[in-house]
Amino acid sequence: MKIEKANRVSLVDQVVLQMEELIESGVWEVGTRLPPEMELMEQFGVSRNTLREAVRALVHSGLLQTRQGSGTSVCSSSILGAVIERRLYKSDLLETLEVRHALEREAARLAAVRRSEEDVRQLRMHMEACLQASRDQDNRAYAEADIRLHQAVANAAHNRLLIDLYHHMTDALHSSVRNLVELAPNMDVHQRIHGKLVDGIVTQNEEQAAEAVNEYMAHLKEVLTTSLEES
Structure with missing residues (x-):
């Protein structure tokens, strides 16, 4: 699946939607550890703050979980x-x-x-x-x-x-x-x-x-x- 660089309108929301699609389509399966922060910033074409805000939103929704020393991983296949x-x-x-x-x-x-x-x-x-x-x-x-x-x-x-x-x-x-x-x-x-x-x-x-x-x-x-x- 090709990751598109976000434009300047609702950058966080766009990254969130693309991450959701990666998860729900199975590209990022449950248990998958997310790539390093710098790699994701480059793939999505966003700043560190924007990426972190998107990740926080998905952690809050229950799709991702962050653990000290283990990074961020997928914990559910959909928000539903x-x-x-x-x-x-x-x-x-x-x-x-x-x-x-x-x-x-x-x-x-x-x-x-x-x-x-x-x-x-x-x-x-x-x-x-x-x-x-x-x-x-x-x-x-x-x-x-x-x-x-x-x-x-x-x-x-x-x-x-x-x-x-x-x-x-x-x-x-x-x-x-x-x-x-x-x-x-x-x-x-x-x-x-x-x-x-x-x-x-x-x-x-x-x-x-x-x-x-x-x-x-x-x-x-x-x-x-x-x-x-x-x-």
Whole structure:
């Protein structure tokens, strides 16, 4: 990706926007350490003060983090993701499940209407991964496959905003979602619901797809409630 030299109008904002694009496009991936200050000043064609102000703005927004002795690095793939992660940190898991429920139910409905043949292939592939993990009695692999299956449902909705919201939410909650699925002792219940969900999307049955999400979330909430009572 070519970095353009900023002009004299809103220099800081221009540098911020270009840095955001470098991050969101994946040129600067999460964990990437930014190039030296002098190199960035030359690339963007700005002064040290302008560059530092832009970096401070991105640190404040949650895209970058600065650590003494380690320099500045990328800590989130988008501002939306950083904002969601900060908000989720203040919410309990039950509240988060309720929001996931709303997003996934609508995603399932839209997927049933809009899914493509490639979406169907992806759903069946992740469904098979869940089945294999279940046969192997590998809870961790099952949890990972479960997350990918539900992300594939969101992708099949073909609504970019919904996809971004859902993916950032599950990225931020990855470990919590994985642990929650691992707490569920009966994979057969998951598999039955997954089958109903995927079949509803493949056959373009909106109500069946949405009802499968309702069942899935009710099951997870029951697991969570039981876990909290036992702890």
